Every structure is written in structure tokens, then in C-alpha cells.
Amino acid sequence: MDALNKLPLNIAAAIRGLFGDPHSIWADLTMTVIGIILVIVLIVLAALILILLERKVGGWASQRPGPNRLGPRGWFQTIADALKLLGKEDVTPAEADRFIFKIAPMIVFALPMMTLAVIPYGMGMVPIDLDLGIIYYLAISAISTLALLMAGWGSNSNYSMLGGMRAVAQMISYEIPLIFSLLGVVMITQTFSLSKIVEAQSTIPFIVIQPLAFVIYFIAGIAEVNRAPFDLVEADQEIVAGPFTEYTGLRWGLFFLGEYGNMTATAALITTMFLGGWQGPGFLPGIVWFFLKVGIIIFLMMWIRWTFPRMRVDHLMGLAWKVLLPLSLLNVLLTGLGIYIYQYVLRIGG
Amino acid sequence: MENKEILRKRVDELAAKVNGDVQEILNTLVLTVKGSYISETLTAAKNFEEVPCDFLHDLTALDLGEQFAVVYQLSSLKGPQTLRVKALISRDTPVIDSVTRIWQGANFLEREAYDMFGIQFKGHPNLKRIYLWEEFEGYPLRKDYETESIEKRSVMLKMRPGE
Amino acid sequence: MTLERTEELALNLGPQHPSMHGVFRMIAHFDGEIITKIEPKIGYLHRGLEKLAESRTYAQFIPYTDRLDYLASPHNNMGYVQAVEKLAGIQVPERAEYLRVIFAELARIASHLVFIGSLALDMAGWTAWGYCFRDRERILDLFEMTAGSRLTVNAMRIGGFSQDVPDEFWPALKSFLDDLPEMLEEYQGIFYGNEIAMGRMKSVGILPKELAENFSTTGPVLRASGVKHDLRKDAPYGIYDRFDFEVPVLNGCDSYDRGLIRLLEIKESAKIIRQAMRDIPEGPIMAKVPKVLKPPVGEVYHAVENPKGELGFYLVSDGSTKPARCRIRSATFINLQLLPAISIGWKIQDVIAIFATLDAVLGEVDK
Numbered sequence: 001m002d003a004l005n006k007l008p009l010n011i012a013a014a015i016r017g018l019f020g021d022p023h024s025i026w027a028d029l030t031m032t033v034i035g036i037i038l039v040i041v042l043i044v045l046a047a048l049i050l051i052l053l054e055r056k057v058g059g060w061a062s063q064r065p066g067p068n069r070l071g072p073r074g075w076f077q078t079i080a081d082a083l084k085l086l087g088k089e090d091v092t093p094a095e096a097d098r099f100i101f102k103i104a105p106m107i108v109f110a111l112p113m114m115t116l117a118v119i120p121y122g123m124g125m126v127p128i129d130l131d132l133g134i135i136y137y138l139a140i141s142a143i144s145t146l147a148l149l150m151a152g153w154g155s156n157s158n159y160s161m162l163g164g165m166r167a168v169a170q171m172i173s174y175e176i177p178l179i180f181s182l183l184g185v186v187m188i189t190q191t192f193s194l195s196k197i198v199e200a201q202s203t204i205p206f207i208v209i210q211p212l213a214f215v216i217y218f219i220a221g222i223a224e225v226n227r228a229p230f231d232l233v234e235a236d237q238e239i240v241a242g243p244f245t246e247y248t249g250l251r252w253g254l255f256f257l258g259e260y261g262n263m264t265a266t267a268a269l270i271t272t273m274f275l276g277g278w279q280g281p282g283f284l285p286g287i288v289w290f291f292l293k294v295g296i297i298i299f300l301m302m303w304i305r306w307t308f309p310r311m312r313v314d315h316l317m318g319l320a321w322k323v324l325l326p327l328s329l330l331n332v333l334l335t336g337l338g339i340y341i342y343q344y345v346l347r348i349g350g
Numbered sequence: 351m352e353n354k355e356i357l358r359k360r361v362d363e364l365a366a367k368v369n370g371d372v373q374e375i376l377n378t379l380v381l382t383v384k385g386s387y388i389s390e391t392l393t394a395a396k397n398f399e400e401v402p403c404d405f406l407h408d409l410t411a412l413d414l415g416e417q418f419a420v421v422y423q424l425s426s427l428k429g430p431q432t433l434r435v436k437a438l439i440s441r442d443t444p445v446i447d448s449v450t451r452i453w454q455g456a457n458f459l460e461r462e463a464y465d466m467f468g469i470q471f472k473g474h475p476n477l478k479r480i481y482l483w484e485e486f487e488g489y490p491l492r493k494d495y496e497t498e499s500i501e502k503r504s505v506m507l508k509m510r511p512g513e
Numbered sequence: 514m515t516l517e518r519t520e521e522l523a524l525n526l527g528p529q530h531p532s533m534h535g536v537f538r539m540i541a542h543f544d545g546e547i548i549t550k551i552e553p554k555i556g557y558l559h560r561g562l563e564k565l566a567e568s569r570t571y572a573q574f575i576p577y578t579d580r581l582d583y584l585a586s587p588h589n590n591m592g593y594v595q596a597v598e599k600l601a602g603i604q605v606p607e608r609a610e611y612l613r614v615i616f617a618e619l620a621r622i623a624s625h626l627v628f629i630g631s632l633a634l635d636m637a638g639w640t641a642w643g644y645c646f647r648d649r650e651r652i653l654d655l656f657e658m659t660a661g662s663r664l665t666v667n668a669m670r671i672g673g674f675s676q677d678v679p680d681e682f683w684p685a686l687k688s689f690l691d692d693l694p695e696m697l698e699e700y701q702g703i704f705y706g707n708e709i710a711m712g713r714m715k716s717v718g719i720l721p722k723e724l725a726e727n728f729s730t731t732g733p734v735l736r737a738s739g740v741k742h743d744l745r746k747d748a749p750y751g752i753y754d755r756f757d758f759e760v761p762v763l764n765g766c767d768s769y770d771r772g773l774i775r776l777l778e779i780k781e782s783a784k785i786i787r788q789a790m791r792d793i794p795e796g797p798i799m800a801k802v803p804k805v806l807k808p809p810v811g812e813v814y815h816a817v818e819n820p821k822g823e824l825g826f827y828l829v830s831d832g833s834t835k836p837a838r839c840r841i842r843s844a845t846f847i848n849l850q851l852l853p854a855i856s857i858g859w860k861i862q863d864v865i866a867i868f869a870t871l872d873a874v875l876g877e878v879d880k
Binding site: 058061062063064158159161162228229231232235236237238239240306307308309310311312313314315 | 524546633707712713861862865
């Protein structure tokens with residue numbers, strides 16, 4: 001099993017070995033390009049699988065079959081949908097702000113690519129290992145607000161505009177409890193590096209020590225990726241599809257890819273921060289553990305989406321400012337106290 | 351049966367006042383008045399002592415040839431009384447007072463009657479066609495409205511061979 | 514000094530819009546997220562049923578009534594055929610009367626299930642919607658067994674019922690009624706008891722009693738504003754006076770009560786069906802009705818308590834085979850006027866919920 005665990009590292013070392021100097025700039029560049037390609041493949045694959053999974057979970061939740069025509073038990077449905085999207089005409093509204101309109105989906109798609117690049121997928125398997133991984137992650141994921149506002153503004157449609165406005169209001173509000181809930185983990189581990197945080201959880205995952213932070217991050221994370229019950233941005237019963245209303249074909253598909261990529265990124269960060277990342281009992285390789293945990297978080301998100309009605313905009317804000325923010329501050333306080341007491345006990349004991 | 355007798359009495363009194371005519375058709379009292387008396391009649395009916403007819407069920411119109419009748423179906427949520435009031439107006443000048451001041455619920459109903467019969471309701475806040483589009487010509491539920499024959503309407507029949 | 518000014522936003526909702534039931538259209542004006550003005554526009558499904566009736570014989574018009582409130586077509590059939598029977602003085606056999614009641618109440622349950630499902634769906638509660646449509650399926654199966662069609666049942670005839678129910682109908686109906694309490698519990702749990710749904714509907718879209726009466730509101734919308742008015746009790750038609758049931762009344766006047774009252778009504782409908790199943794006699798299902806029906810000169814206004822409210826037929830006969838005038842008083846057409854009145858000042862999301870609680874069916878609104 002250890003061999004399996006180390007297999008990706010060995011492959012990487014072999015590739016580096018092809019160069020004269022395994023640590024030359026060319027070797028590093030090659031490895032980075034391979035890493036980015038793998039991340040893109042991950043996003044596309046994740047979107048393909050997750051869209052199908054979403055429909056299957058939706059069918060399961062409301063007791064209907066879900067997609068079941070194309071391929072064995074409907075497994076090819078997403079592929080057919082993706083092909084259909086490729087064949088659609090690319091329409092830009094006449095009154096749209098063309099540059100902003102066209103660039104917005106690209107930004108939405110690029111962001112999960114950038115965030116997923118810093119996640120440790122297995123032992124030593126970090127495409128780009130940053131010392132300030134958490135800060136980088138939060139900074140990048142916050143840009144998606146801007147992309148949605150650009151899409152809403154650029155489309156020059158009232159539905160889109162309302163959706164873009166909602167996106168800004170909602171995501172900025174939820175950013176704050178989101179960041180504060182991660183602070184507890186950082187206080188314990190004394191590091192911003194995601195791979196070090198995973199290593200710190202080799203004995204016990206932080207969900208046990210920081211249950212409150214986990215719950216806050218989970219809720220705020222769902223809000224951050226605009227999923228039900230916080231999907232006010234694309235509330236189809238009210239504003240049709242929010243910022244995505246005017247998009248067609250592949251551009252619209254990019255939004256979808258971005259959405260599911262963001263969802264994967266959030267689940268990956270939850271796994272890394274609270275569930276021990278790739279750590280797990282030795283009978284499975286680390287990367288399998290990692291994706292298993294990500295899958296469970298994503299399934300929970302889908303389950304919630306298909307069960308709960310959508311929140312109202314004022315309740316949504318109330319939840320962020322009146323409940324989650326005080327609770328996350330309380331969590332920081334409790335963590336600080338806990339660390340202080342722990343160190344005190346250690347000092348007595350030592 | 352007492353309710354019915356009281357109602358009959360009240361309606362008779364009212365009919366004398368507004369120069370109307372009372373009939374009983376299939377167990378329902380029908381009060382027919384001139385169109386110009388309608389506001390007065392309905393206000394009085396709404397405030398009948400003991401048997402108020404204060405709930406407007408329906409408002410529609412009938413094409414009687416020389417005249418139109420605007421028909422009001424009244425009853426109450428407080429008792430079993432029902433009353434039908436018919437207001438007769440001439441075909442050439444189909445104008446009648448709006449009852450939206452008495453019942454706000456008459457708003458759509460009067461618009462519908464205007465749409466279908468071309469009856470003008472004086473004092474209606476927003477008298478526009480409701481089902482049909484503004485440019486539509488004619489009033490479909492009038493008896494003299496001619497519906498286009500299927501030959502005229504059908505796109506298929508208008509097509510030339512090879513089209 | 515700068516002057517801050519916010520601009521009003523006009524939003525067109527419908528006729529093609531995910532939340533619009535059918536082809537309703539409204540133009541909503543917003544200040545931020547707050548509604549300042551609503552203009553409802555209808556007529557996209559107008560088929561001129563009243564005009565069509567004047568060129569059809571009395572019996573020929575029955576299938577058209579199915580297309581009024583297409584979620585509860587047996588009710589429309591019943592209102593129309595009873596109006597004609599009243600006009601022509603036809604006595605209906607007992608068994609047919611009972612079958613009519615069973616079908617009408619089943620249709621009420623089916624219609625309310627669609628209501629609950631679509632109300633949940635308008636708030637993105639997909640699962641509740643799935644549950645409701647899953648259970649409604651069983652009622653449609655019952656209709657299909659008897660009349661062959663599921664939505665536009667068209668089972669009633671002037672003077673009786675089109676055909677007797679098959680033998681497998683009764684056990685299927687019984688098992689449905691036995692499962693019903695459990696289903697209602699499920700809806701209660703997944704939707705009505707949900708914190709988010711309650712937060713969105715409680716104290717929202719207040720419709721005071723006086724306003725409701727003044728607007729000629731009928732049906733569950735009126736009863737949720739604290740007025741006890743149900744034609745099945747207050748002006749019994751058919752054989753409704755033989756059944757023992759309650760008329761649920763709620764005093765909340767808000768969206769939540771307008772939603773909840775449908776759930777309570779389903780229970781009462783089930784009660785009526787059980788009594789009808791118990792009492793239904795054997796016998797013929799059609800009265801002797803002349804092939805060419807010529808009701809005497811006269812007029813009649815007959816109203817039934819449709820799931821959405823009062824459905825009235827005002828028939829005027831000139832003694833010929835065709836009605837001189839067939840006026841349809843549809844409940845949601847009139848209830849829909851409330852929308853601008855009760856949604857000003859609420860948020861766009863609330864208005865979607867308020868509109869859903871009015872339970873408009875455009876087949877009936879547009880006629």
C-alpha cells in the first residue's frame with residue numbers, strides 16, 4: 001500500500017529524471033504544466049460526474065428515477081448534454097457590454113483552477129505548495145463575486161443585474177464568517193500552509209476539535225458557491241437564471257464548469273482543513289481517501305440543495321451577520337482559551 | 351323560508367323606489383332596473399336590513415338584441431340570500447356606472463364585460479381590454495359579431511400549391 | 514451636495530418564466546428588491562370558451578369545461594352539468610351523484626397536491642414537489658381506470674355519469690385513502706414544518722378579511738383570511754348536504770395559512786370520500802335524458818366549490834339546443850386581482866410565494 005501511496009511521487013521523480021538536472025527550471029516548469037493540466041482534467045471530470053450525480057441525487061431525494069435513458073442507467077446523460085452545449089449558437093445580446101460579457105465566464109472558470117492548484121491531494125501531491133495557502137485560497141475564491149457581477153452587468157438584462165447585485169451582497173457577507181471560522185484551525189496549527197495543516201491532523205482531524213468552525217464553514221461555504229438554500233443569485237423562480245440568463249452554449253457551460261469546480265474546491269478545502277485531508281487508515285492510498293471525503297461533503301451539499309427551500313434575502317443576511325459571525329468570533333475566543341489552557345497544562349506537566 | 355320572505359319584501363320595496371321589475375326564475379329573485387339606477391340599486395341591496403346582499407359573485411352582460419343587460423349576481427357570506435340584478439342599457443350608447451367603488455373585485459369583471467361586449471363603465475380606474483389585444487376590432491360576445499370562417503382563417507388553405 | 518437617487522427597475526415576469534403557473538404575465542416595478550407596483554397581464558390562453566358555448570349543444574360543451582381548471586376537471590364537469598340539469602329539470606340517479614362526489618373530491622385532493630408541490634417549487638423545495646406529484650399520480654390512475662384520460666377526465670354527462678367505475682377502482686381508492694395520512698405527514702415534515710419555508714411565508718402578504726370580501730375572493734384564499742364560507746356547506750349542491758365534514762378556517766391571513774389550509778382541506782375531502790364509499794348504492798348511473806336536449810326558456814346561476822374557489826355557470830336558455838349565453842365565473846380570475854393589492858411593499862421572492870398561494874390556473878383565468 002505504501003508503494004501505491006508513493007506511486008505518483010515516483011512517477012514525478014521519474015519525469016524529473018528525464019532532465020539532466022532534476023531541479024532545473026525546465027523540470028520545475030514541466031511539473032507545473034503537468035499539475036495544471038491535471039487540475040483542469042479534474043475540474044472537467046468533476047463537472048461531468050457531479051452534474052450526473054446531482055441529477056441522480058435529486059431523483060433519489062424526490063423519489064423519481066432521474067436520468068435513465070442514455071447509456072447504462074443514464075450514465076451518458078451529461079456527455080450528451082455537453083455535446084449539445086457545444087453545438088449551440090453563441091449569442092451575445094445586442095445591447096450587452098461585449099468585453100465584460102465575454103470575459104466573465106472565463107474568469108468564473110479560471111478561479112477554481114487556481115484554487116484547486118494549492119490543495120494537497122496526497123502525500124507530497126500538491127501541484128503548487130504555497131506557504132500562505134489559506135490566504136491565497138480565500139483571496140482567489142473571493143474574486144468570483146466580481147465575475148458574477150461582471151456577468152450580471154455585462155448582460156444588460158434586469159434579471160442578470162438583480163442576480164449580480166445579489167451575488168455581491170451575499171458573497172461579501174458570507175466571506176467574513178468564512179474567514180473567521182478558518183482562523184481557529186490556523187491558531188492551533190500556527191501555519192497558513194495547507195500541506196502542514198494536513199500533516200497536523202495525522203492523529204485527529206480538526207472536525208473533532210473545531211466542530212463549530214466546521215459547521216460555520218460548511219454553511220458559509222455553501223453560500224459562497226451559491227448553492228441552495230442560498231442560491232439567490234441564480235434563483236430560477238424569481239430571476240430566471242440570474243447572471244447566466246443571457247448566456248448560451250459553451251459560455252453558459254463554462255459557468256456550469258466553474259460552479260461545479262467551485263463546489264469541488266470548497267469541498268476540498270473542508271476536507272483539508274477539517275477532515276484530515278488525505279490522511280486515513282492505511283488500507284487505501286491517500287488520494288482515494290481525499291476524494292472519498294470530498295465526495296461525502298459534495299453529497300451532503302446536494303442532499304441539502306434538494307431538500308430545503310430557498311431562503312429569503314433578508315433572512316440570508318440575518319443569518320450571516322447575526323448568527324454566523326458572532327458564532328465564528330466565539331469560536332476564535334474559545335480556541336484561544338483552549339490553546340492557552342493547553343499550554344498552561346503543558347507547562348505545569350513539563 | 352323566512353329569509354326569503356324578508357328578501358322578497360326588501361327587493362319589492364327597492365323595486366318600487368328605482369322603478370324596477372321583480373321576477374322569480376328557478377328560485378332566484380331577479381330584479382331588473384334601468385341602467386341609470388344601478389349605483390343606487392346596488393348600494394341599497396348591499397345595505398339591505400337583515401338580508402344584506404353584500405358579496406358580488408359575478409358581473410357579466412347579456413346581449414338581448416335591442417338592449418344589453420349587465421347582470422350582477424349578489425349574495426352574502428352571512429346568510430343564504432341570493433339576488434340577481436339586471437341593468438338594461440341601450441345598444442347604441444352602452445354606458446353604465448362602474449361598481450368598482452362598491453366592490454373592488456368588479457375591476458377585472460368590468461374589464462371583461464368591456465372587452466367582450468363593449469360596455470363602457472363610467473368611473474372605472476383602468477378600463478382596457480383584458481383578454482384581447484388593444485387593436486382588436488369588435489366585441490366577440492355580441493350576437494352580431496361575425497366569427498371568421500375556417501376557410502378565411504386557415505393558413506393551410508391560403509397556401510398556393512408548391513408553397 | 515450630491516443628491517442620492519435610486520432608480521426603479523421594471524421587471525417582466527412571464528408569460529414564459531420559470532415561476533409563472535401557465536402563461537400569466539406580470540410587470541413588476543422594484544425599488545431595490547421591494548415591489549412598488551405590479552401590473553398583471555392575462556389573456557395569453559384565451560380561447561373564447563363563452564363564445565364557443567353559443568355554437569355548441571349543451572352536451573357538446575362538457576369537454577370544454579375540462580379545459581377550464583385543468584387540475585380539477587371533474588369539478589368543472591360537475592358545475593356545468595348540474596347547471597344544465599337545474600335548467601332542464603333533470604333528476605340524477607343516486608349512484609351517479611355519489612360517483613360525482615367521489616370524483617370531485619379526488620380532483621380536489623389532486624389539485625391541492627399540485628398546489629402544495631408548486632408552492633414548494635416556487636421556493637425551490639424540489640423534494641416536496643416530488644412527493645406531491647408522486648402521490649397525485651395515484652389519483653390520476655384512478656381517473657384513468659374509469660374515464661380513460663388522466664387530466665381532462667370528462668367523466669360526467671348531463672343526467673349522470675359516463676360509465677360505472679371498474680371493480681379494481683374501489684380497492685385502489687381505499688389503499689390511497691389509507692396511505693393519505695402518512696403522505697400528509699410527509700408534506701408537513703418536508704415543507705410546512707421547514708424553518709426556511711415558514712420564515713418565507715409567515716406574516717407575508719397579509720390579506721385582511723374586509724379586503725378579501727370586498728374583492729369577491731372565494732375558496733381557500735378567503736377561508737385563510739378567517740371567513741367561513743364554503744358552498745358545499747352554505748349552498749349545498751348535489752348531495753353534499755348528506756356528508757359530515759368540517760370547513761377548515763384559519764385566521765392568519767398570510768401566505769403560510771393560505772398554504773396550510775389546503776393541507777387541512779385534503780383531510781376533509783378524504784373524509785367525504787370515505788363516507789361516499791360507505792353509502793354508495795347500486796343502481797343506474799344515467800337518467801333518461803332526451804337525445805336532443807332543449808331546456809325551457811330560462812336562466813340559472815349555479816356555483817360549485819371548486820378547489821380554487823367558486824366556479825359559477827350562468828346559463829341562459831332561449832329554448833333551442835344551444836345555450837344563448839354561457840357565462841363562466843372562474844374563481845382564480847377574480848382572486849388574481851388581489852395580487853397587486855397584497856404584494857406591494859414585499860420583496861420579489863415574497864411575491865412569487867404570494868402568487869403561488871393564490872393558486873392561479875391559467876386555463877380558468879383566461880377561459
